[in-house]
Amino acid sequence: MLIKLRQTAIVAEHILSLSSKNPFTRQLYHTTFPPVQSKLRALCSNGQLQEALLEMAVQGLEMKFEGYDTILNECVNRKSLREGQRVHTHMIKTQYLPPLYLRTRLVILYCKCDCLVDARYVFDEMPERNVVSWTAMISGYSQKGFSSEALNLFVQMLRSGTEPNEFTFATVLPSCTGDYGLDYGRQIHSLIVRYNYDSHIFVGSSLLDMYAKARRIHEARTVFDSLIQRDVVSCTAMIAGYAQLGFDEEAVELFRKLLKEGMCSNYVTYASLLTALSGLAALDQGKQVHNHILRHQLPSYVGLLNSIIDMYAKCGNLVYARRVFDSMPERTVISWNAMLVGYCKHGMGSKVIELFKMMRAEGKVRPDRVTFLAVLSGCSHGGMEDTGLEIFDEMVAQKDALEPNIEHYGCVVDLLGRSGRLEQALKFIDEMPFKPTAAIWGSLLGACKVHSNLDVGEYVGRQLLEIEPENAGNYVILSNLYASAGRWEEVRNLRELMKEKAVSKEPGRSWIELDQTLHTFHASDRSHPRKDEVHTKVKELAVRLKEAGYEPDLSCVLHDVEDEQKEKILLGHSEKLALAFGLLSTSDGTPLRVIKNLRICVDCHNFAKIISKLYGRTVSLRDKNRFHHIKGGVCSCGDYW
DNA sequence: TAGAGTTGCA
Known part of the structure; x- marks a missing residue:
């Protein structure tokens, strides 16, 4: 009997050593021969990580790879920072020198728990690194939005001689954003081609998304069309790319085409489709998608419900939008913002204020910059100038909470302009801590037209034409203003100026x-x-x-x-x-x-x-x-x- | 040696 057991164990070890890379073989090994640390595993899966550390000592697994691996694995799965830190401290205390694999696990744990500084510390202390440890650290930066850190690390990785793989490329590409994002993205694209990963599905999805985010929709589509295989993520990335750039019809068309070809959809696909339908204000089709989601009992993700609220609001049906909003089991700041922006765009100032008060009273979600933008702009469009100005003063007074940005200042100019306080608006622009944008001058020019104030209007119009001479709309408003004052000579001059600047107007439809x-x-x-x-x-x-x-x-x-x-x-x-x-x-x-x-x-x-x-x-x-x-x-x- | 990756909503 003893000999038989021994023989079996030898066979088992052999299976493992033959192909430990093969998950199936490993699974077979662990199922057939439960490892000694089964109690340790049980404690870990129960979340009793503290007890697991004690058990490790009892089983004599202290300072052994298997023990740390079991516990750390569970810490990563559960994102348990505290327990993970205990394991790390335990290693240091017992003077255990973790191998590359365990150090990488620590990096991953810290990244997942948003402790990038700790992750980087472990990473920097590693005596050796491989592609996985580099990718894990890059991923930590990339996912938390530290794009330049991610890109820097990627460059360091190349310099160190470690070759990137498909994981690395899929991870680093989302960091190609901002001013030079497209340049970096293109360089990385040529590397991808060199390493022959350009038709890899994850890399391709990341790549097309990078181009879409850089507003290069044709290049995104070229990547999409070149993919040998497509999945829900790559299809969604393409649909989302179209929708985000305002190619709403193309987004809906592609969705329909891919659906016919048997594409699977998930909640992100529907969220992107709803964005496109919102842009088109296609209420009937939007309702149909909502019904489809209800019928197929797609999980009611907050993000998806937010998209539905936004769709109804942008399609002009605030009653439905509010019904969805009220029925939500939990709301994020985006849910509130979608509803607030909805009321704002319909000029329902009192509804905006009512909902904003409700949000503050509930106190579960903190207003962000978009919330204040919706509230200020809602007051302006709803003819509640004084309320809006009071809210802005509150914003400025609570300095630590949320500093108003240029867009908030723009709302105040709009509020002052609407109430006819044009001189005050000019003074406000002069004293604000930002350089006025074309949007700010434009809103004031509109106010001058409504209040027939040619003096201020002329000054504002000239400022506007100086910084945005290519926008035909500006000439039209100024011309309206001159025309209403009977200044036909000026109207003619404007026309000449417009010709001179070769202004082209986006075609209206x-x-x-x-x-x-x-x-x-x-x-x-x-x-x-x-x-x-x-x-x-x-x-x-x-x-x-x-x-x-x-x-x-x-x-x-x-x-x-x-x-x-x-x-x-x-x-x-x-x-x-x-x-x-x-x-x-x-x-x-x-x-x-x-x-x-x-x-x-x-x-x-x-x-x-x-x-x-x-x-x-x-x-x-x-x-x-x-x-x-x-x-x-x-x-x-x-x-x- | 296991470990690392892509898409959405204001």
Whole structure:
């Protein structure tokens, strides 16, 4: 019997030594011959790590690789920093010199527990390193957002002569961000090609994501198309890349294509798809995705629910957004922000404040910079200037909590401008600790237009044209301002200046969703299948609306043409085409929901207001900045946007 | 010798 057992043990050792790299063989070995430290393992898996350390001494495994390995392994799995530190201290106390493998495990443990300084200490003290220890340390930096440290270490690794592998490349690529990210990324890409990892699925996903984050969507797509094998992560990375750069239609299209090809989706895929649908304001399709998620009982990850809230808010359905928000078992700061931004974009200042108070009262989640941005901007869009200014003062007073940044200062300029305190706004810009951006001057110029203040407006407009001469929208607002003061000479000069600077404008387009289909119109569009009907309808509308008091605002056109031609150009604006198509294709009383990619022009805003009154339709119009809910000739923005 | 890696939401 004894001989038989001994023979079996020899065979077992042989199996292990033959192929210890093979997980199956190891599994077989451990199943057939339970290791001596089974009690130690049991204690570890129960989380009794302190007891496990004692047991190690009892079993005589103290200062032995197996003992430390068992406990450290559990510490890494459970991210138990305290116990891990005890193991580390134990090693030092007993003067045990851990081999490379255990030192690497310590690095990994400290990285996972956010103790990068400790991880680096262990790493620096290592007498020798291999690709795994380098990659583990790079991963620690990379995952915590210390990109330059990760890249530096990667360079040091190459200099040390250690060859990177597929793990290293997949780890280091997410650190190629920021100003020089693309340059580093490209260099690493050529290394990847040299090492022949360019079609590796993890490396490929990381690589395409790097290009997408650097706004190189075509290069990202080239990498994606070159992958021999695709999985949920690479597909999601590509869809997310499209969605983040505003290629919403491409994102939805790719999702549909990949779904047909049998792609698996996870909650990240749906979150990315929802981002694209939010961009398109495709409410019906968004609802369909929400139903799909409910039907398939995908786990209700907070992140996914946040995306659903955002989708409903951006599609104009705040009731649904709030319903999802209220039903959440737990909320992150992003959940609150999504809901706050939703109310803000709809100009519902009092709702923003109500929710912000609720957030503070609940006290579970701390407001961050986006929260304050939504609150300040919500006060501005909701006509609650004084409340907004009070909140900003609170922010400045609580210096340690959250320092306002340039965007918060921009909100204050907007608040002051809206309330007509234009001189005060100028003074505020002068005294703020940041250099004013084009966005700040732009918002003040808008305020000057609304309050017909040509003096301040002219100064602000010149500042704006100096720092952002290529933005056609700026010329239009300034021209509106001059036109309303009857300064036609200045309007002409502006037109000349615009020609001189060769200003190009992003083409405007508007769309409307009917039966889950988006109908898109460009300015003076002739491509829609029902173009003739639409153009006839717009002309007919112009006649009826004029009778009801619509007066085309010709200052919205900066082309040097006759007034009659200007009127034609105005009637060709994409939002008018989308509205006309909506009227043609829906029954009486149906609300119209139009989305515009740019800021809506004054003339189209007037046009929509009169339509709502004349045809008894609610028009909800989402432009680049916010929602305009128009009912009975009155807009929720109070004609200030 | 085991150990290390990629995607999303304001």
